[in-house]
Amino acid sequence: MRKIGFVLMALAAAVMPALAQQRVDEKRPASKDGTVEIRNVAGSVRVMGWDREEVSVTGTLGKGTERLEFSSSGKRTLVKVVLPHTSQHVDGSDLEIKVPAASTVDVETVSADITAEKVSGALKLESVSGNVTAGGDPAKFDARSVSGDVEITAASAPGRAKSVSGDVTLKGVAGAVEAGSVSGKVSVTGGEVSGVELETTSGNIRFAGGLAKNARLDAKTVSGEVELILPADVAADFDLTTFSGEIINELGPPARRTSEYGPGKELSFSTGGGGARVEAKSFSGSVYLRKR
Amino acid sequence: MSHEPGAGDELGLVRAAQGGDLPAFEALYRSAVGLVYALCLRMAGNAALAEELTQDVFVRAWQKLPTFRGESAFTTWLTRLAVNVVLTERRDRGRRNARLALSDDLDAVAPPAPAGHPGTALDLERAIAGLPEQARKVFVLHDVQGWRHGEIARLTGIAVGTCKSHLHRARALLREVLGP
Amino acid sequence: MNCREVQALLDNLVDLDLPEGQRRKVEDHLKGCAGCRTSEARLRALLARVGALPRSIAPARDPWPGIVSRITAGEVIEHDFAGRGRRWYPLAAAAAAAAVLILAVSLVTAVLVGRERASRVAVNPERPDAAVGVTPASLELAQVQVTYAAARQQLLAALEARKGSLSPQTLAVVEENLKIIDKAVGEMQAALARDPGNRELPMLLVTAYRQEIDLLRRVTQLPSRG
Numbered sequence: 001m002r003k004i005g006f007v008l009m010a011l012a013a014a015v016m017p018a019l020a021q022q023r024v025d026e027k028r029p030a031s032k033d034g035t036v037e038i039r040n041v042a043g044s045v046r047v048m049g050w051d052r053e054e055v056s057v058t059g060t061l062g063k064g065t066e067r068l069e070f071s072s073s074g075k076r077t078l079v080k081v082v083l084p085h086t087s088q089h090v091d092g093s094d095l096e097i098k099v100p101a102a103s104t105v106d107v108e109t110v111s112a113d114i115t116a117e118k119v120s121g122a123l124k125l126e127s128v129s130g131n132v133t134a135g136g137d138p139a140k141f142d143a144r145s146v147s148g149d150v151e152i153t154a155a156s157a158p159g160r161a162k163s164v165s166g167d168v169t170l171k172g173v174a175g176a177v178e179a180g181s182v183s184g185k186v187s188v189t190g191g192e193v194s195g196v197e198l199e200t201t202s203g204n205i206r207f208a209g210g211l212a213k214n215a216r217l218d219a220k221t222v223s224g225e226v227e228l229i230l231p232a233d234v235a236a237d238f239d240l241t242t243f244s245g246e247i248i249n250e251l252g253p254p255a256r257r258t259s260e261y262g263p264g265k266e267l268s269f270s271t272g273g274g275g276a277r278v279e280a281k282s283f284s285g286s287v288y289l290r291k292r
Numbered sequence: 293m294s295h296e297p298g299a300g301d302e303l304g305l306v307r308a309a310q311g312g313d314l315p316a317f318e319a320l321y322r323s324a325v326g327l328v329y330a331l332c333l334r335m336a337g338n339a340a341l342a343e344e345l346t347q348d349v350f351v352r353a354w355q356k357l358p359t360f361r362g363e364s365a366f367t368t369w370l371t372r373l374a375v376n377v378v379l380t381e382r383r384d385r386g387r388r389n390a391r392l393a394l395s396d397d398l399d400a401v402a403p404p405a406p407a408g409h410p411g412t413a414l415d416l417e418r419a420i421a422g423l424p425e426q427a428r429k430v431f432v433l434h435d436v437q438g439w440r441h442g443e444i445a446r447l448t449g450i451a452v453g454t455c456k457s458h459l460h461r462a463r464a465l466l467r468e469v470l471g472p
Numbered sequence: 473m474n475c476r477e478v479q480a481l482l483d484n485l486v487d488l489d490l491p492e493g494q495r496r497k498v499e500d501h502l503k504g505c506a507g508c509r510t511s512e513a514r515l516r517a518l519l520a521r522v523g524a525l526p527r528s529i530a531p532a533r534d535p536w537p538g539i540v541s542r543i544t545a546g547e548v549i550e551h552d553f554a555g556r557g558r559r560w561y562p563l564a565a566a567a568a569a570a571a572v573l574i575l576a577v578s579l580v581t582a583v584l585v586g587r588e589r590a591s592r593v594a595v596n597p598e599r600p601d602a603a604v605g606v607t608p609a610s611l612e613l614a615q616v617q618v619t620y621a622a623a624r625q626q627l628l629a630a631l632e633a634r635k636g637s638l639s640p641q642t643l644a645v646v647e648e649n650l651k652i653i654d655k656a657v658g659e660m661q662a663a664l665a666r667d668p669g670n671r672e673l674p675m676l677l678v679t680a681y682r683q684e685i686d687l688l689r690r691v692t693q694l695p696s697r698g
Contacts, residue, residue, distance in 0.1 A: 024481070041695070110639075110695055128642050128694055140690075146690065147645040162689055164649045182649040182683060200681055203658050220679050222656035241672045243663060283660055283676050314540070314619055319505045321536060326528030333529055347535045416521055435522045441489075460483045467514055 021258065022061045026070050030055045033121060034075030041083060041110045043092025048150040049101030049118035049136065055079070062091025105279040113148070123159075131166070149184070173209065193217065199222045203287075208238070209290065211236055211276035219280040226280045232291045235272030239279045241265070245286035252289075297444050302366050310357050317357075321350055324367055328374050334432045335378045337421040345381060349374045372447075375433065380449060419469045423462050431462035473486040473501045478508050482515055537618065544623045613674040625686035638694065646691050653684045 019204045030036065032053045038045055043062060051275060054220035055071055055077045057111040069080040081093045090110060100106060104121040107114050114125045114186045116134040123141040134141060141159030143150045147168040151203035152159065163181045170179050173190030180199040187197055190209035197218040198205045205219050208229040217237075219226045230251065231234070240247050240255070244263040251271055257263035293378075308316035325381065328349050333342035338450075353373055360369050420428060420436075433439045441459075445452045478501045484490045485498055502509050635643060657680045664673045 048474075076646070108695065115484065125480050129639075129645075144690070146642060162686075164690070165645050180683070182687060186577060199679060199683065201680060220676065222660065243660075243670070243672065243676075264672070266672075281676055283656065283663070283670060292626050311617070314543070315615055318536065318615065321539070325535070326530055329531045329535075330527060330529040339532065343535055346531060347538045347542065350539045354539075355545050405514060418527065435519060436525060456483070460480075461484060461659050463518060465517060467518055470518070 001167070002151040010066070012161075017050060017194055021063055021091070022065070022159075024060075024061055024068055025058050027054050027056045028070060028077060029053060030072060030073055030077045030100055031075045031099045034077060034100070035104040035106060036077045036079065036099045037095070038094055038095070038097060038105070038107040039078075039080040039109070039110050040095060040107075041081065042090070043112045044094045044130075045109055046094075046096045047105055047107065047114075047116040047119065048098050049103070049120060050098045051101060052098075052240070053098070053100050054098075059095040061093045064090035064229050065093055067094075068099065082263060094280075126249045132161075137221070153231045167203075198226075210234065211278070213275050216278070217278045219284050219287075220282070221286050222283040224282070225285045226282055227290065228278065228280060229292050230278075230289045232274070233272055235278040236278050237270045237274045238268065238289070240267040240281075240287050242282045242287055243283065246280050246285045247287045247289075249289045250291050300386075303362060304376045306357070306360060306362070306366055309354075316371070317336060317354060324370055325350075328370065329436065331371065331374050331432070332378055334420055334436060335375075335429050336381070337423075337425075337428060341381075344458065345374075345378055348381075352377055367428070371437065375447060379429070415470060416466075419466050422469065423465055425464070426450070427458045427462040429456040431466075434459050435463075473497045475501075475505060475508055476503070478505070482508075482512055485512070486515055486519060515533060535655065537622070541626075544619075544626050584686060616678055616681065620685065623685055624681075624688065627645045627685065627692060630690060631691045634692070638691075642694070646687070649687060650684065653680055653687070656680050659682070 020204065022150045023158055029052060033240045036047075036055055038047065057068070057079055060080065062066055063086065066082045066084045069078060069082050071078050073095075075196045077099075078097070079097055081095070083090050091127065098117065101119060102121045103119060104124070105116055106124045107116070107118050107126065109127045109130050109131045110153075113130040114127055114132045114134075116123055116125060116136070116138075117213050118136045119134075119138055120136070121139055121220075123134055123138045124141065125134060125141070125143045126146045127148050128166060129147045132145050132150045133152075133171055134143060135153040138159075139156055140151055140155055140157055141161070143159070143161045144154055144163065145166050146164045146218070147166055148163065150163050151169040151171075152161050153171040154173075158175040158177060160178040161168045161170055161215070164183050165183050166181065167184040168179045168181050168186045170177055170188045170190070172232070173188055173193050175194070176195035176197075177188065178197045179188055180197075181203045182201045184200070184203045185206070186198050186200055186203060187206045188198065188209065188283065189207075190196075192210040192212040192215070194212045194215045195215045196215075198207065200221045202223045203221070204227070205223045206229070207217065207219065208226045209233055211217060213235070217228070217236075219228065225245075232251065234251070239251070240249075242265050245265070247265045247267050247269060249255065249269075253267070255265040255267040256274070257267045305316045309320060317341070325346065329346045332345040332349065335341060336345060344401060345353050349370070353370055356373060360366070367463045418429065423431060430444055430450070431450075433444045434441065441452050441455045444450070445455050448455070450458070478498050481490060481494065481498050485495065490498065502512060597598065631646075638646075659678065660673055660677050664670060664677065667673070
């Protein structure tokens, strides 16, 4: 009798979604440079690179989660929080995932925040309303959110970071990067960058750093303000235009009007013998060139 | 309307379009749409259908562009694709009676007749459009496009002998309709 | 050979499609038969007229807008991540098509930048307002606008179709930011209308178009409950 009861209960537990939070602690072997795909709707995802050829998942699955899918095929490992098809309320799952450091990491969430550290492979991180944060030394990155903020601290990696209403912050940049937001702020700081493209519609743009020889710095906005903070001895050719904003220049000559009849201002000049190229264009926002 | 790109530009445009560059594809379209439309119009026998077919041809060309490897001129490849599209045109499009629709359509699109021969070109286009369907298709491919019977047979699925007899019939009918 | 046989072979003759033996027999007959010679001449005259037909005919209506519409509507199907592409089939296609637009827009931007720089150089430094004639950038811009309008329409329809599967918060953010971009586009278009010679505005407009398409594309690719 008791045995049957036990079996029935075990069966029941197997088919019903977790009624309470469940702890997770699983491991699987993985290629040292494979791909790890992580899918979690809500809660949080924290990815860390380590030196084992293993993917380890620890954390808690939220109430109502159907199960954790943790499987692998060839060089791909999948970590996915599976939710029931019914639209009953489900709590978020908080996962900490350790991956071989050279992995390519591909994370998608809806509201879960994403953090990735110590990964030296490529990072592809996407959320809808979650914040995306990454650090370490990835080979390249592609980080996006819709309403969340994106912050990448990644020495010398090329990549792209975008949000729609969130702020995008890139720190320690040295390579070729793109950062954009529609209404959020875009802020990039770095050493000597080689290629930076910044774009917003109404958000402000701020760049503080140096320019490598032949670097390109490109900032475009409609109504945001552009603030470029560069070393006083930078060697660059500047090309700044605004349709109806102001241009304030601490590095050289003042701007002149594009025509007697319109409000536009433009400024083309060179410093330090030229070399790098800086372009800033705005419609109604103002452009500020400042000395570091 | 058409701007003919040189061979070098054409390859450049094709490569760009293969990579997804829509303006490059549009440039190719502008230089070839007249050729394609002329083919569709003569093979289909009416302008409204020919316009739809022309659209189909370019939409298909966009999809198939990655398969073009430059072994022939782009227009040759495109023409072949166009013939394919015209020949596999689905019946459920609604068959329009070529003879009925013809006069209005051709008035709108036929080129002006050369001076001294009023109505000549128009008469010929009309006469071609009035041919029975299979004969018309074979005639256009052989006598207008310059294809050989072997190629026509392969693409249409009609036996070579049958092709030749369609051609014979088309030419005979045309001579009859057009007079001496 | 008699006339009936020769008449049957005239097509082959003019098409150079007769074996040597038959060809000679036909030509011998023709030498002595005025009736068949007339038939041959009429056939050649017909073929000459056909040869003189124009190679190209312009359609009465330009099919291009229809073509662009069908291309951007996703008659090109691309594969997205396994499962996702299949699940959002029409939307992924629209998103893929918009990717095409973004590429196209980047190319046009490059052209506009190139032209704008070239015309800058040509401007007389003594008289900066002596603009260099009608800006050729306006032609490229017009092309981009057509392509952008088509892609935008498709993507907005895709957004509409999946509104129910997006969270209200996300939807609110998306709609608010679309409004911001649309307002920006409106202001710039108005400015361009008042100042059509302006060389900078086309570029900024194109940037705004690209941002809008980017946003719409992103939304069509969002997972549900997003």
